[in-house]
Amino acid sequence: MGGLLVHEWIARSGGSENVLQAMSNTFPTSDIYCLWNDAHQRFANRVVKESLLAKTPLRKNKAAALPFMPMVWGTVALDSYEWTLVSSHLFAHHVGTRRSRANSKIFAYIHTPARYIWVPELDKRGQSRVSRRISPVFQSLDRKRASEGTTFAANSNFIKQRIRGTxxxxxxxxxPPVAIANLQSQESWADLVTLGESEVLSSLPPEYILGASRFVAYKQLENVVAAGEAANLPVVLAGAGPEEAYLRNVAQDASVPVFFVKSPSDTLLFALIQKAQVFVFPPVEDFGILPVEAMALGTPVVVNAVGGAVESVSALNGGSAVSTFSGSEIAEALSSTIGKDMTEATSKAAMFSEESFSANLREWMSA
Known part of the structure; x- marks a missing residue:
């Protein structure tokens, strides 16, 4: 009997999908089960089983599918597997029929208990009237399933505390795994960009504060602009998303120049990070991959003092954490962080590598 890897749904890209990829690399003969798979080429050489939801229009509407997910996870038989390893940020850790759960080893790696159920203040999907009305039902079910013998891992101490509280x-x-070896394989990522990307780099000021992420509200990229104003430094925002118009309005009213780099390739993003004076990361994140990538590339960071990102900054001694991204606090943090010696951070970054993740995963499951 082999093992089974379980994931909510497989998207074309995403941090949780990268964790599943690392799990797959760690256990290369294991089957994979998900609600639906929208990235068939990613695991083309593996057995990937989809739920009945994959054959319905609900696969295109997560909000509409959500009420059915616990029931679907509860129909999965685990009897033919020696163990089950789950990557969960919603209900995947519910996997298994009652009988098969009782006789199975289930390990669940938790990105977060569902934010829109447990911490709706951090996720607008949980702030609607309907969501607030049904959340207590899902909370009760979620807490019950979590008490049924599953062994849990959390992607940060921040999420460990949330698991304990919920x-x-x-x-x-x-x-979680970060591609440290790849990041540090190039001394200068700017040497690898395309001609068009090189023109983008040359159009930017020689010194700037960088913010990068999807342009969505909870990423708080307007606070990167505020940080630039506090330090009187230009700002570069890299990414794309529905908040772009709002951010451009913020930029237009800013007292410092703000430049946009839309949907950069990985190569261009890494070059932008290396050229930045500092990487500013305002959101309350479960962990935060980008600050680790920045520190591994030798760029200091300023992150939110609330959330998981502060843990990597503390571990690598790679920057500062602040409770507000405006006024004297951020100005002082930027002043002390810009120009920081990053030798320690770059040399210790391997603690967040894919290899370290794999070793820690095996140790946890064999304990």
Whole structure:
């Protein structure tokens, strides 16, 4: 009997999908089960099983599918597998029929208990009238399933505390995998950009504060602009998303120049990070991959003092954490962070590598 890897749904890209990829690399003969798979080429050489939801229009509407997910996860038989390893940020850790759960080893790696159920203040999907009305039902079910013998790991101490507060369960902290070896394989990523990307780089000021992410509200990229104003430095915002118009309005009213780089390739993003004076990361994140990438590339960071990102900054001694991104606090943080010696951070970054994740995963599951 082999093992089974379980994931909510497989998207074309995403941090949780990168964790599943690392799990797959760690256990290369395991089957994979998900609600639906929208990235067939990613695991083309593996057995990937989809749920019945994959054959319905609900696969295109997560909000509409959500009420059915616990029931669907509860129909999955685990009897033919020696163990089950789950990557969960919603209900995937519910996987298994009652009988098969009772006789199975289930390990669940938790990106977060569902934010829009447990911490709707951090996720607008949980702020609607309907969501607030049904959340107590899902909370009760979620807490019950979490108490049924699953062994938990959390992607940060921040999420470990959330697991304890929501499910009343303990968890082992295993930081998610970051492609440290790839990041540090090039001395200068600017040497690898295309001609068009090189023109983008040359159009930017020689010194700037960088913010990068999807342009969505909870990423708080307007606070990167505020940080630039506090330090009187130009700002570069890299990414794309529905908040672009709002951010351009913020930029237009800013007292410092703000430049946009839309949908950069990985190569261009890494070059932008290397050229930045500092990488500013305002959101309250479960962990935060980008600050680790920045520190691994030798760029200091300023992150939110609330959330998981502060843990990597502390571990690598790679920057500062602030409670507000305007006024004297951010100005002082930027002043002390810009120009920071990053030798320690770049040399210790391997603690967040894919290899470290794999080793920690195996140790946790064999304990």
């Amino acid at each position: 499910w009343e369960q303990d968890a082992t902290v295993i930081y």
